[in-house]
Amino acid sequence: MSPVDESSVAFGNDGIAKPDDDFSAGDMAANSTKDDEILTVKQVSKLLKLHPRTIYKLAQTGMIPARRVGKSWRFLKSEIIKHFEKKDV
Numbered sequence: 001m002s003p004v005d006e007s008s009v010a011f012g013n014d015g016i017a018k019p020d021d022d023f024s025a026g027d028m029a030a031n032s033t034k035d036d037e038i039l040t041v042k043q044v045s046k047l048l049k050l051h052p053r054t055i056y057k058l059a060q061t062g063m064i065p066a067r068r069v070g071k072s073w074r075f076l077k078s079e080i081i082k083h084f085e086k087k088d089v
Helices: 025-030 041-048 052-061 077-086
Strands: 065-071 072-076
Touching: 041 052, 041 072, 041 077, 052 072, 072 077
Parallel strands: none
Antiparallel strands: 065 072
């Protein structure tokens, strides 16, 4: 798969790329950054250097951005990083 030439992507006034017939979901996945990783509780606990039980409590109370998938919790790495960059911890 060849990389997408960003100069060919049209952007609206809001800075969001407009849909294009030549732009597919595969192209989006190929251009995603490492910060777009989906993390588990164990991975977030290592990232934040906190006990996994603490991560569960923070997720359940909404103190950190998380999504419930069945009985599991998932976290978007970029959201976790942004959350802690803007907070005085």
